[in-house]
Amino acid sequence: MINLENVTKSFTHNGQDQVVLQDINFNVDKGEFLCIVGPSGCGKTTLLRMIAGLDFPTNGRIMEEETEISGPSIERGYVFQQYSLFPWLNVLENVTFGLELKGMEEEERVQKARSYLKMVGLSPVESSYPKELSGGMKQRVAIARSLVNDPHVLLMDEPFSALDVQTRHKLQEELVRIWKEEQKNSDICNP
Protein backbone atom coordinates (compact mmCIF):
# COMPACT_ATOMS: atom_id res chain seq x y z
CA MET A 1 0.00 0.00 0.00
CA ILE A 2 2.68 2.47 1.07
CA ASN A 3 6.10 1.68 -0.35
CA LEU A 4 9.30 3.55 0.40
CA GLU A 5 12.07 3.02 -2.16
CA ASN A 6 15.57 4.18 -1.23
CA VAL A 7 14.25 7.29 0.46
CA THR A 8 16.97 9.76 1.33
CA LYS A 9 16.44 13.17 2.86
CA SER A 10 19.04 15.81 3.46
CA PHE A 11 18.71 19.36 4.67
CA THR A 12 21.04 22.21 3.90
CA HIS A 13 22.18 23.74 7.15
CA ASN A 14 24.64 26.67 7.13
CA GLY A 15 25.66 25.78 3.60
CA GLN A 16 26.35 22.15 4.56
CA ASP A 17 24.30 19.19 3.50
CA GLN A 18 23.09 17.14 6.40
CA VAL A 19 21.73 13.70 5.63
CA VAL A 20 18.88 12.93 7.97
CA LEU A 21 17.56 9.76 6.36
CA GLN A 22 19.44 7.47 4.02
CA ASP A 23 18.15 4.67 1.81
CA ILE A 24 15.04 3.88 3.77
CA ASN A 25 13.03 0.97 2.36
CA PHE A 26 9.86 -0.51 3.76
CA ASN A 27 6.32 -1.42 2.86
CA VAL A 28 3.16 -1.00 4.85
CA ASP A 29 0.23 -3.21 3.96
CA LYS A 30 -3.43 -2.79 4.56
CA GLY A 31 -4.37 -3.41 8.17
CA GLU A 32 -0.84 -3.15 9.44
CA PHE A 33 0.16 -1.14 12.49
CA LEU A 34 3.71 0.08 12.21
CA CYS A 35 5.66 1.98 14.81
CA ILE A 36 8.82 3.89 14.07
CA VAL A 37 11.07 4.32 17.08
CA GLY A 38 14.37 6.05 17.55
CA PRO A 39 16.10 8.79 19.52
CA SER A 40 14.86 12.32 19.11
CA GLY A 41 16.23 14.12 16.08
CA CYS A 42 16.71 10.89 14.08
CA GLY A 43 14.20 11.90 11.43
CA LYS A 44 10.99 10.14 12.49
CA THR A 45 8.88 13.23 11.98
CA THR A 46 10.57 13.97 8.63
CA LEU A 47 9.79 10.44 7.47
CA LEU A 48 6.12 10.74 8.45
CA ARG A 49 5.84 14.19 6.87
CA MET A 50 7.18 12.80 3.60
CA ILE A 51 4.63 9.99 3.61
CA ALA A 52 1.95 12.60 4.29
CA GLY A 53 3.19 14.66 1.35
CA LEU A 54 4.06 17.66 3.51
CA ASP A 55 7.75 17.22 2.68
CA PHE A 56 9.60 15.54 -0.18
CA PRO A 57 12.53 13.11 -0.32
CA THR A 58 15.81 14.37 -1.74
CA ASN A 59 16.28 11.00 -3.41
CA GLY A 60 14.19 7.88 -3.84
CA ARG A 61 10.43 7.81 -3.89
CA ILE A 62 7.38 7.07 -1.82
CA MET A 63 4.49 5.27 -3.51
CA GLU A 64 0.90 4.87 -2.49
CA GLU A 65 -0.89 2.19 -4.53
CA GLU A 66 1.55 2.45 -7.44
CA THR A 67 1.47 6.26 -7.64
CA GLU A 68 4.14 8.53 -6.32
CA ILE A 69 3.05 10.82 -3.50
CA SER A 70 3.10 14.40 -4.74
CA GLY A 71 1.39 16.27 -1.93
CA PRO A 72 -0.99 15.97 1.02
CA SER A 73 -4.17 14.00 0.52
CA ILE A 74 -7.24 13.20 2.53
CA GLU A 75 -6.38 9.53 1.95
CA ARG A 76 -3.40 9.92 4.28
CA GLY A 77 -4.65 11.18 7.61
CA TYR A 78 -2.16 12.95 9.83
CA VAL A 79 -2.22 13.59 13.54
CA PHE A 80 0.29 16.24 14.53
CA GLN A 81 2.40 16.23 17.65
CA GLN A 82 1.22 19.78 18.35
CA TYR A 83 -2.40 20.59 19.07
CA SER A 84 -3.97 21.23 15.71
CA LEU A 85 -7.70 21.75 16.24
CA PHE A 86 -9.20 24.81 14.60
CA PRO A 87 -9.90 27.01 17.64
CA TRP A 88 -12.86 28.82 16.03
CA LEU A 89 -14.73 25.58 15.38
CA ASN A 90 -16.31 23.40 18.04
CA VAL A 91 -15.46 19.70 18.39
CA LEU A 92 -18.15 18.51 15.99
CA GLU A 93 -17.28 21.16 13.38
CA ASN A 94 -13.62 20.21 13.64
CA VAL A 95 -14.45 16.59 12.92
CA THR A 96 -16.72 17.43 9.97
CA PHE A 97 -14.12 19.78 8.41
CA GLY A 98 -12.80 17.28 5.86
CA LEU A 99 -16.24 15.87 5.05
CA GLU A 100 -17.57 19.36 4.37
CA LEU A 101 -14.70 20.02 1.96
CA LYS A 102 -15.62 16.81 0.17
CA GLY A 103 -19.13 18.24 -0.24
CA MET A 104 -20.97 15.72 1.94
CA GLU A 105 -24.49 16.69 2.99
CA GLU A 106 -24.74 18.22 6.44
CA GLU A 107 -26.98 15.55 7.93
CA GLU A 108 -24.73 12.75 6.70
CA ARG A 109 -21.49 14.34 7.85
CA VAL A 110 -22.84 15.18 11.31
CA GLN A 111 -24.08 11.62 11.72
CA LYS A 112 -20.71 10.24 10.66
CA ALA A 113 -18.75 12.63 12.86
CA ARG A 114 -20.91 11.70 15.85
CA SER A 115 -20.17 8.01 15.41
CA TYR A 116 -16.43 8.73 15.42
CA LEU A 117 -16.71 11.04 18.42
CA LYS A 118 -18.49 8.21 20.20
CA MET A 119 -15.62 5.88 19.31
CA VAL A 120 -13.06 8.20 20.93
CA GLY A 121 -15.41 8.73 23.89
CA LEU A 122 -16.07 12.42 23.32
CA SER A 123 -19.78 12.53 22.48
CA PRO A 124 -20.60 14.66 25.54
CA VAL A 125 -18.29 17.49 24.46
CA GLU A 126 -19.27 17.75 20.79
CA SER A 127 -20.27 21.41 21.12
CA SER A 128 -17.28 22.45 23.25
CA TYR A 129 -14.50 24.56 21.82
CA PRO A 130 -10.86 23.37 21.76
CA LYS A 131 -9.77 25.76 24.51
CA GLU A 132 -12.23 24.05 26.86
CA LEU A 133 -10.65 20.62 26.31
CA SER A 134 -7.71 18.92 28.00
CA GLY A 135 -4.64 18.01 25.95
CA GLY A 136 -5.65 14.35 25.72
CA MET A 137 -9.16 15.25 24.57
CA LYS A 138 -7.76 17.54 21.86
CA GLN A 139 -5.62 14.76 20.45
CA ARG A 140 -8.57 12.33 20.53
CA VAL A 141 -10.61 14.84 18.54
CA ALA A 142 -7.71 15.14 16.08
CA ILE A 143 -7.68 11.36 15.66
CA ALA A 144 -11.45 11.30 15.09
CA ARG A 145 -11.09 14.18 12.62
CA SER A 146 -8.65 12.11 10.55
CA LEU A 147 -10.44 8.75 10.83
CA VAL A 148 -13.83 10.16 9.84
CA ASN A 149 -12.53 10.66 6.28
CA ASP A 150 -11.83 6.91 5.90
CA PRO A 151 -8.16 7.44 5.03
CA HIS A 152 -6.10 4.56 3.60
CA VAL A 153 -3.53 5.21 6.25
CA LEU A 154 -3.37 7.16 9.49
CA LEU A 155 -0.04 8.80 10.24
CA MET A 156 0.55 9.81 13.83
CA ASP A 157 3.53 11.82 14.94
CA GLU A 158 3.98 11.34 18.68
CA PRO A 159 0.37 12.34 19.21
CA PHE A 160 0.48 11.81 22.96
CA SER A 161 3.95 13.13 23.74
CA ALA A 162 2.67 16.31 25.37
CA LEU A 163 0.52 14.33 27.82
CA ASP A 164 1.30 12.95 31.25
CA VAL A 165 2.42 9.31 31.46
CA GLN A 166 -0.86 7.97 32.79
CA THR A 167 -3.01 9.62 30.15
CA ARG A 168 -0.56 8.62 27.46
CA HIS A 169 -0.75 4.93 28.42
CA LYS A 170 -4.51 5.06 28.51
CA LEU A 171 -4.72 6.69 25.09
CA GLN A 172 -2.18 4.30 23.57
CA GLU A 173 -4.33 1.37 24.69
CA GLU A 174 -7.39 3.11 23.37
CA LEU A 175 -5.64 3.67 20.05
CA VAL A 176 -5.03 -0.07 19.69
CA ARG A 177 -8.71 -0.69 20.43
CA ILE A 178 -9.77 1.85 17.80
CA TRP A 179 -7.38 0.30 15.29
CA LYS A 180 -8.95 -3.11 15.92
CA GLU A 181 -12.41 -1.64 15.38
CA GLU A 182 -11.26 0.09 12.20
CA GLN A 183 -9.40 -2.80 10.61
CA LYS A 184 -9.71 -1.32 7.13
CA ASN A 185 -6.78 1.07 7.36
CA SER A 186 -3.17 0.88 8.30
CA ASP A 187 -1.51 3.08 10.83
CA ILE A 188 2.00 4.36 10.99
CA CYS A 189 2.77 5.69 14.37
CA ASN A 190 5.65 7.32 16.04
CA PRO A 191 4.76 6.65 19.66
Next chain:
Amino acid sequence: MRDMKMRKILISLTLPVSVVIIWAILTTFTGLIPSYFLPSPSEVLKSFGALLVNGQLIADTSLTLLRVVLGLLVSAVVGIPLGIIMGWSKKFNDLTSLTIGILRPIPPIAWIPFAILWFGVGLESAIFIIFVGSVFPILINTMDGVKRVDKVLLETAYTLGANQRQTLRKVVLPASLPSIVTGLKVGVGVGLMCTVAAEMIGSNNGLGYLIFTSTSMLDTGSAIVGMLTIGVIGLGADYLFKRVEKEVSW
Protein backbone atom coordinates in the same frame (compact mmCIF):
# COMPACT_ATOMS: atom_id res chain seq x y z
CA MET B 1 -19.66 41.41 41.65
CA ARG B 2 -22.02 44.38 41.22
CA ASP B 3 -20.15 46.28 43.90
CA MET B 4 -16.92 45.76 41.98
CA LYS B 5 -18.52 47.13 38.84
CA MET B 6 -19.90 50.17 40.66
CA ARG B 7 -16.47 50.78 42.18
CA LYS B 8 -14.84 50.64 38.77
CA ILE B 9 -17.32 53.13 37.33
CA LEU B 10 -16.84 55.46 40.31
CA ILE B 11 -13.05 55.32 40.00
CA SER B 12 -13.12 56.05 36.27
CA LEU B 13 -15.47 59.00 36.85
CA THR B 14 -13.23 60.61 39.49
CA LEU B 15 -10.84 62.25 37.08
CA PRO B 16 -13.31 63.76 34.57
CA VAL B 17 -15.51 65.07 37.39
CA SER B 18 -12.50 66.70 39.12
CA VAL B 19 -11.45 68.28 35.83
CA VAL B 20 -14.92 69.79 35.38
CA ILE B 21 -14.92 71.07 38.97
CA ILE B 22 -11.48 72.71 38.57
CA TRP B 23 -12.58 74.07 35.20
CA ALA B 24 -15.69 75.60 36.80
CA ILE B 25 -13.65 77.10 39.63
CA LEU B 26 -11.20 78.69 37.20
CA THR B 27 -13.92 80.15 34.98
CA THR B 28 -17.32 80.72 36.61
CA PHE B 29 -16.41 81.03 40.28
CA THR B 30 -13.14 82.95 40.28
CA GLY B 31 -12.98 84.35 36.77
CA LEU B 32 -9.24 83.58 36.61
CA ILE B 33 -9.66 82.58 32.98
CA PRO B 34 -11.79 84.96 30.90
CA SER B 35 -14.65 83.36 28.99
CA TYR B 36 -13.34 84.34 25.53
CA PHE B 37 -10.23 82.29 26.38
CA LEU B 38 -12.02 79.24 27.72
CA PRO B 39 -15.81 79.04 28.07
CA SER B 40 -17.13 77.85 31.42
CA PRO B 41 -18.83 74.45 31.77
CA SER B 42 -22.22 76.15 32.01
CA GLU B 43 -21.61 78.03 28.76
CA VAL B 44 -20.67 74.76 27.07
CA LEU B 45 -23.85 73.21 28.45
CA LYS B 46 -25.85 76.15 27.11
CA SER B 47 -24.27 75.77 23.66
CA PHE B 48 -25.00 72.04 23.84
CA GLY B 49 -28.66 72.78 24.55
CA ALA B 50 -28.89 75.28 21.73
CA LEU B 51 -27.21 72.95 19.20
CA LEU B 52 -29.46 70.12 20.30
CA VAL B 53 -32.63 72.21 19.95
CA ASN B 54 -31.82 73.63 16.53
CA GLY B 55 -30.84 70.15 15.33
CA GLN B 56 -27.37 71.10 14.16
CA LEU B 57 -25.54 68.77 16.53
CA ILE B 58 -27.49 65.71 15.44
CA ALA B 59 -27.17 66.65 11.77
CA ASP B 60 -23.41 67.25 11.99
CA THR B 61 -22.81 64.16 14.09
CA SER B 62 -24.72 61.90 11.72
CA LEU B 63 -22.90 63.38 8.71
CA THR B 64 -19.51 62.80 10.32
CA LEU B 65 -20.53 59.27 11.32
CA LEU B 66 -21.77 58.54 7.80
CA ARG B 67 -18.45 59.66 6.34
CA VAL B 68 -16.44 57.58 8.80
CA VAL B 69 -18.55 54.47 8.20
CA LEU B 70 -18.46 54.80 4.40
CA GLY B 71 -14.74 55.57 4.36
CA LEU B 72 -14.03 52.63 6.64
CA LEU B 73 -16.15 50.37 4.47
CA VAL B 74 -14.12 51.27 1.40
CA SER B 75 -10.90 50.73 3.38
CA ALA B 76 -12.08 47.34 4.58
CA VAL B 77 -13.14 46.23 1.10
CA VAL B 78 -9.73 47.22 -0.31
CA GLY B 79 -7.48 46.61 2.71
CA ILE B 80 -8.63 43.18 3.93
CA PRO B 81 -8.31 41.25 0.62
CA LEU B 82 -5.09 43.07 -0.25
CA GLY B 83 -3.68 42.34 3.21
CA ILE B 84 -4.60 38.66 2.89
CA ILE B 85 -2.88 38.36 -0.50
CA MET B 86 0.18 40.25 0.75
CA GLY B 87 0.45 38.04 3.81
CA TRP B 88 -0.10 34.86 1.79
CA SER B 89 2.06 35.42 -1.28
CA LYS B 90 5.66 36.44 -0.81
CA LYS B 91 5.87 37.41 -4.47
CA PHE B 92 2.95 39.81 -4.19
CA ASN B 93 4.40 41.18 -0.98
CA ASP B 94 7.73 41.84 -2.71
CA LEU B 95 5.88 43.53 -5.56
CA THR B 96 3.88 45.90 -3.37
CA SER B 97 5.84 46.50 -0.16
CA LEU B 98 8.01 49.37 -1.46
CA THR B 99 5.04 51.29 -2.88
CA ILE B 100 3.06 50.84 0.32
CA GLY B 101 6.10 51.78 2.38
CA ILE B 102 6.28 55.12 0.56
CA LEU B 103 2.54 55.86 0.53
CA ARG B 104 1.88 54.91 4.14
CA PRO B 105 3.80 57.70 5.95
CA ILE B 106 2.13 60.47 3.90
CA PRO B 107 -0.32 62.19 6.30
CA PRO B 108 -3.90 61.82 5.02
CA ILE B 109 -4.34 65.57 5.48
CA ALA B 110 -1.69 66.17 2.82
CA TRP B 111 -4.09 64.56 0.35
CA ILE B 112 -6.85 67.10 1.04
CA PRO B 113 -5.91 69.53 -1.79
CA PHE B 114 -5.89 66.67 -4.28
CA ALA B 115 -9.09 65.20 -2.87
CA ILE B 116 -10.83 68.53 -3.45
CA LEU B 117 -9.28 68.81 -6.89
CA TRP B 118 -10.38 65.33 -7.91
CA PHE B 119 -13.68 64.91 -6.10
CA GLY B 120 -14.72 68.46 -5.25
CA VAL B 121 -16.07 69.56 -1.89
CA GLY B 122 -18.39 66.87 -0.57
CA LEU B 123 -18.89 63.29 0.49
CA GLU B 124 -16.55 61.64 -2.03
CA SER B 125 -13.70 63.87 -1.01
CA ALA B 126 -14.15 63.06 2.67
CA ILE B 127 -14.42 59.33 1.95
CA PHE B 128 -11.20 59.49 -0.01
CA ILE B 129 -9.34 61.16 2.88
CA ILE B 130 -10.69 58.64 5.40
CA PHE B 131 -9.76 55.83 3.04
CA VAL B 132 -6.17 57.10 2.74
CA GLY B 133 -5.92 57.29 6.52
CA SER B 134 -7.58 54.05 7.55
CA VAL B 135 -6.63 51.63 4.77
CA PHE B 136 -3.03 51.18 5.95
CA PRO B 137 -3.71 50.09 9.54
CA ILE B 138 -6.30 47.64 8.21
CA LEU B 139 -3.99 46.36 5.49
CA ILE B 140 -0.92 45.99 7.72
CA ASN B 141 -2.80 44.30 10.55
CA THR B 142 -4.48 41.87 8.17
CA MET B 143 -1.16 41.04 6.54
CA ASP B 144 0.49 40.45 9.91
CA GLY B 145 -2.39 38.24 11.00
CA VAL B 146 -2.11 36.12 7.86
CA LYS B 147 1.66 35.77 8.25
CA ARG B 148 1.28 34.64 11.83
CA VAL B 149 -1.25 31.88 11.13
CA ASP B 150 0.00 28.69 12.79
CA LYS B 151 1.69 26.51 10.15
CA VAL B 152 0.26 23.40 11.80
CA LEU B 153 -3.27 24.62 11.09
CA LEU B 154 -2.43 25.14 7.42
CA GLU B 155 -0.88 21.69 7.10
CA THR B 156 -3.83 20.21 8.94
CA ALA B 157 -6.15 21.75 6.36
CA TYR B 158 -4.05 20.29 3.52
CA THR B 159 -4.05 16.81 5.02
CA LEU B 160 -7.84 17.08 5.36
CA GLY B 161 -8.08 17.63 1.63
CA ALA B 162 -8.29 21.42 1.41
CA ASN B 163 -6.95 23.15 -1.69
CA GLN B 164 -5.33 26.57 -1.51
CA ARG B 165 -8.58 28.51 -1.96
CA GLN B 166 -10.41 26.48 0.66
CA THR B 167 -7.48 26.91 3.04
CA LEU B 168 -7.55 30.68 2.58
CA ARG B 169 -11.29 30.88 3.17
CA LYS B 170 -11.70 28.31 5.92
CA VAL B 171 -8.43 28.61 7.83
CA VAL B 172 -6.44 31.74 7.00
CA LEU B 173 -9.40 34.12 7.15
CA PRO B 174 -10.82 32.96 10.51
CA ALA B 175 -7.34 32.56 11.99
CA SER B 176 -6.43 36.15 11.14
CA LEU B 177 -9.80 37.61 12.14
CA PRO B 178 -8.52 38.91 15.50
CA SER B 179 -5.82 40.95 13.70
CA ILE B 180 -8.34 42.19 11.14
CA VAL B 181 -10.61 43.46 13.92
CA THR B 182 -7.65 45.20 15.57
CA GLY B 183 -6.87 46.83 12.22
CA LEU B 184 -10.48 48.05 11.95
CA LYS B 185 -10.34 49.42 15.48
CA VAL B 186 -7.21 51.43 14.72
CA GLY B 187 -8.72 52.42 11.36
CA VAL B 188 -11.84 53.90 12.99
CA GLY B 189 -9.70 56.13 15.19
CA VAL B 190 -7.59 57.34 12.30
CA GLY B 191 -10.72 57.71 10.15
CA LEU B 192 -12.41 59.90 12.72
CA MET B 193 -9.37 62.20 12.89
CA CYS B 194 -9.22 62.38 9.10
CA THR B 195 -12.92 63.20 8.76
CA VAL B 196 -12.74 66.09 11.16
CA ALA B 197 -9.61 67.45 9.49
CA ALA B 198 -11.22 67.09 6.07
CA GLU B 199 -14.40 68.79 7.25
CA MET B 200 -12.43 71.75 8.55
CA ILE B 201 -11.01 72.44 5.13
CA GLY B 202 -13.14 70.91 2.42
CA SER B 203 -16.69 70.78 3.70
CA ASN B 204 -19.64 72.85 4.81
CA ASN B 205 -21.05 70.53 7.44
CA GLY B 206 -20.03 67.86 9.94
CA LEU B 207 -18.44 68.10 13.37
CA GLY B 208 -15.12 69.39 11.98
CA TYR B 209 -16.98 72.19 10.23
CA LEU B 210 -18.91 72.92 13.43
CA ILE B 211 -15.70 73.25 15.45
CA PHE B 212 -13.96 75.33 12.81
CA THR B 213 -16.78 77.81 12.16
CA SER B 214 -17.69 78.17 15.85
CA THR B 215 -14.15 79.13 16.83
CA SER B 216 -13.86 81.60 14.00
CA MET B 217 -17.06 83.24 15.25
CA LEU B 218 -15.72 83.16 18.84
CA ASP B 219 -18.48 80.70 19.80
CA THR B 220 -16.00 78.61 21.78
CA GLY B 221 -18.77 76.82 23.68
CA SER B 222 -20.05 75.18 20.50
CA ALA B 223 -16.51 74.26 19.52
CA ILE B 224 -16.04 72.36 22.78
CA VAL B 225 -19.39 70.62 22.27
CA GLY B 226 -18.12 69.45 18.87
CA MET B 227 -14.81 68.28 20.33
CA LEU B 228 -16.44 66.33 23.15
CA THR B 229 -18.89 64.74 20.72
CA ILE B 230 -15.96 63.40 18.70
CA GLY B 231 -14.44 62.08 21.91
CA VAL B 232 -17.64 60.25 22.80
CA ILE B 233 -17.94 58.77 19.29
CA GLY B 234 -14.36 57.52 19.52
CA LEU B 235 -15.01 56.03 22.93
CA GLY B 236 -18.13 54.26 21.66
CA ALA B 237 -16.34 52.87 18.61
CA ASP B 238 -13.47 51.63 20.75
CA TYR B 239 -15.86 49.92 23.14
CA LEU B 240 -17.68 48.27 20.26
CA PHE B 241 -14.52 46.93 18.64
CA LYS B 242 -13.13 45.73 21.96
CA ARG B 243 -16.29 43.67 22.37
CA VAL B 244 -15.82 42.20 18.90
CA GLU B 245 -12.13 41.56 19.62
CA LYS B 246 -13.06 39.56 22.69
CA GLU B 247 -15.57 37.61 20.63
CA VAL B 248 -12.93 36.54 18.10
CA SER B 249 -9.95 35.93 20.38
CA TRP B 250 -9.59 32.20 19.76
